[in-house]
Amino acid sequence: MPDLSKLYDAILSGDHKAASAITREAIDAKIDAMEMVTGYMVPAMDEVGRRFECEEYFVPELLLCGRAMKSALELLRPLLAAAGSQPAGRVVIGTVKGDLHDIGKNLVAAMLEGAGFEVIDLGADVEPDAFVETVKVRKPHLVCLSALLTVTMPSMKTTIQALKDAGVRDSVKVLIGGAPITPEYADSIGADAFGGSATAAVSLARKFMQAA
Amino acid sequence: MTSKQRVVAAVNHQAPDRIPIDFGSSSVTGMHVSCVAALRDFYGLERRPVKVHEPFQMLGLIEEDLKRAIGVDVDGVFRRKTILGFPLTDWKPWRTQQGLEVLVPGAFNTTVAPNGDTLIYPEGDLSAPPSGRMPRDGYFFDGIIRQEPIVDEQLNPEDNLEEFLPIAGDDLASLKADVDAAAGSGRAVMTSLTGTAFGDIALVPATFLKHPKGIRDISEWYMSISSRREYIHAVFSRQCEIALGNLARIHAAIGDAIDTAFVCGADFGTQTGTFCSLKTFRDLWLPYYRQVNDWIHAHTAWKTFKHSCGSVDRFIPSFMEAGFDILNPVQCSAANMSAQHLKADYGARIAFWGGGVDTQKVLPFGTPGEVRRQVLERCQIFSEGGGFVFNAIHNVQARTPVENIVAMIDAVHEFNGVPANA
Numbered sequence: 279m280p281d282l283s284k285l286y287d288a289i290l291s292g293d294h295k296a297a298s299a300i301t302r303e304a305i306d307a308k309i310d311a312m313e314m315v316t317g318y319m320v321p322a323m324d325e326v327g328r329r330f331e332c333e334e335y336f337v338p339e340l341l342l343c344g345r346a347m348k349s350a351l352e353l354l355r356p357l358l359a360a361a362g363s364q365p366a367g368r369v370v371i372g373t374v375k376g377d378l379h380d381i382g383k384n385l386v387a388a389m390l391e392g393a394g395f396e397v398i399d400l401g402a403d404v405e406p407d408a409f410v411e412t413v414k415v416r417k418p419h420l421v422c423l424s425a426l427l428t429v430t431m432p433s434m435k436t437t438i439q440a441l442k443d444a445g446v447r448d449s450v451k452v453l454i455g456g457a458p459i460t461p462e463y464a465d466s467i468g469a470d471a472f473g474g475s476a477t478a479a480v481s482l483a484r485k486f487m488q489a490a
Numbered sequence: 491m492t493s494k495q496r497v498v499a500a501v502n503h504q505a506p507d508r509i510p511i512d513f514g515s516s517s518v519t520g521m522h523v524s525c526v527a528a529l530r531d532f533y534g535l536e537r538r539p540v541k542v543h544e545p546f547q548m549l550g551l552i553e554e555d556l557k558r559a560i561g562v563d564v565d566g567v568f569r570r571k572t573i574l575g576f577p578l579t580d581w582k583p584w585r586t587q588q589g590l591e592v593l594v595p596g597a598f599n600t601t602v603a604p605n606g607d608t609l610i611y612p613e614g615d616l617s618a619p620p621s622g623r624m625p626r627d628g629y630f631f632d633g634i635i636r637q638e639p640i641v642d643e644q645l646n647p648e649d650n651l652e653e654f655l656p657i658a659g660d661d662l663a664s665l666k667a668d669v670d671a672a673a674g675s676g677r678a679v680m681t682s683l684t685g686t687a688f689g690d691i692a693l694v695p696a697t698f699l700k701h702p703k704g705i706r707d708i709s710e711w712y713m714s715i716s717s718r719r720e721y722i723h724a725v726f727s728r729q730c731e732i733a734l735g736n737l738a739r740i741h742a743a744i745g746d747a748i749d750t751a752f753v754c755g756a757d758f759g760t761q762t763g764t765f766c767s768l769k770t771f772r773d774l775w776l777p778y779y780r781q782v783n784d785w786i787h788a789h790t791a792w793k794t795f796k797h798s799c800g801s802v803d804r805f806i807p808s809f810m811e812a813g814f815d816i817l818n819p820v821q822c823s824a825a826n827m828s829a830q831h832l833k834a835d836y837g838a839r840i841a842f843w844g845g846g847v848d849t850q851k852v853l854p855f856g857t858p859g860e861v862r863r864q865v866l867e868r869c870q871i872f873s874e875g876g877g878f879v880f881n882a883i884h885n886v887q888a889r890t891p892v893e894n895i896v897a898m899i900d901a902v903h904e905f906n907g908v909p910a911n912a
Contacts, residue, residue, distance in 0.1 A: 292716070336765060337712055338713050338714075338715045338716035338717075341712055341713045342717055345713070378623060378625060378632040381708065381712075384709070428849070429888050429889050457760070457761045458850040460851070474762060
């Protein structure tokens with residue numbers, strides 16, 4: 279029986295090779311995939327978030343820990359799907375049209391996955407219609423929009439308007455973030471919330487799911 | 491005072507006769523080409539296509555007539571080759587995606603991808619993989635990550651040093667000619683040094699190289715700061731050694747004809763904090779910065795210029811300890827970066843080159859009245875006792891209303907109490 283605390287430690291130390299290795303051992307030992315996620319991976323990423331909030335960890339560590347978590351999750355995903363495991367919620371995320379910057383978006387996606395959410399990542403420079411189609415087909419609980427640039431902030435408004443025009447705006451919560459974004463801007467374009475960091479995004483996503 | 495005297499006084503923390511102004515002297519203190527074109531129209535200057543002197547961010551060249559109209563006090567001397575590896579020569583027409591006719595360097599060669607994105611090529615070589623991408627309807631390029639699979643055991647710091655070489659003779663000759671020309675303008679002269687940008691994330695993907703090796707993916711580089719510390723040290727250490735040799739050659743060629751030297755544009759701040767810990771900064775960057783700054787201060791009269799976006803409040807004492815004289819862009823819109831705090835706590839020891847107006851909210855989205863109010867307030871706070879060169883917080887971005895840009899410029903002159911071209 280593998281020692282699953284090593285999975286927790288591997289994620290917390292950002293060691294993706296160790297995280298993969300212990301996960302493979304656990305799969306071979308027929309350990310329940312959902313138990314690994316909820317018992318070790320989500321707590322590890324919660325601790326990563328806590329350390330980020332209190333400035334023990336910074337962007338490099340978030341990226342490393344997120345990669346370690348994803349390397350384990352990739353191995354578990356088929357087992358989770360086969361077992362019909364329910365995620366904490368379903369999220370569609372992307373950097374809006376015209377904006378190619380994706381590091382902030384990737385950090386939010388990794389932290390949400392680490393919190394047990396199913397994340398559908400549409401990438402960067404995403405057309406409003408792509409968000410609309412994905413919402414229609416995949417029926418997420420949340421849509422997360424990212425922008426780094428002042429010149430692409432208006433694409434957030436366009437995307438929310440496209441969700442409205444398609445009649446699906448009220449089926450999702452819309453969370454926005456990025457360097458130039460403020461809570462006031464989120465209000466002004468009809469978003470549900472502004473997330474100032476990857477950890478804040480996770481807190482908001484959990485809050486939305488509890489209220490759902 | 492001449493423009494040069496005004497800038498020199500300001501960066502030496504002596505009160506100049508009025509606040510000096512910079513627009514266009516560097517890749518972080520300029521304006522998008524569309525804004526430069528709009529300003530030329532506003533001031534009724536000769537209608538001609540604006541030159542794009544920084545093709546990655548699509549910054550427009552602020553030429554002599556516009557410098558006079560704005561009242562600019564600084565001339566920029568740019569490197570012979572751009573961030574895309576081609577020289578600023580053989581200008582040719584190009585039309586932006588918004589339909590603006592501009593001039594671009596002859597090797598600014600682009601193709602259009604099936605999705606409508608514009609692709610641009612290192613050294614203009616269309617046979618090489620593209621290194622920059624402008625989204626359809628976009629305003630500037632972003633680097634395309636060209637990362638070979640990384641095998642840790644095979645990583646060699648030399649692979650991340652390909653671009654750091656002894657300065658080429660033609661680059662040195664070009665620099666000297668441009669510095670000599672600028673030195674006669676009566677303005678202060680700023681130039682960007684060669685190879686002193688330690689880990690500037692804009693340069694890590696090496697958009698100027700046709701087939702970059704080593705660690706070139708931005709996320710991978712950030713992770714390496716934590717997970718491959720010795721590798722990064724090895725790169726910075728050798729880079730520093732090469733840079734110090736280049737500094738000696740550059741100084742031998744141009745002497746003290748420049749006033750400020752742009753040393754490094756590596757960003758350490760996010761909107762709310764820093765990219766890495768202070769401990770990491772002090773271990774990984776400070777020793778190399780100190781070597782460069784110490785050499786410059788021991789051998790030249792140049793003042794050294796450090797650019798870092800974001801909330802870097804806690805790093806500023808270390809920037810000063812490393813020997814930097816000037817901080818830019820002074821992002822007052824980030825956490826813990828209020829103008830009052832920065833001036834009160836650091837203003838006696840480091841000069842602020844920027845911070846004049848917020849380019850994330852007020853300048854692009856505010857009213858001219860809001861722009862004027864913020865500029866007057868910032869001038870009041872930052873100018874006391876010198877130590878301030880007016881510039882917006884980073885480049886003026888595309889889609890900024892020209893009325894707001896003019897309101898910004900007018901407000902500085904209103905504060906100074908003299909017209910632009912006095």
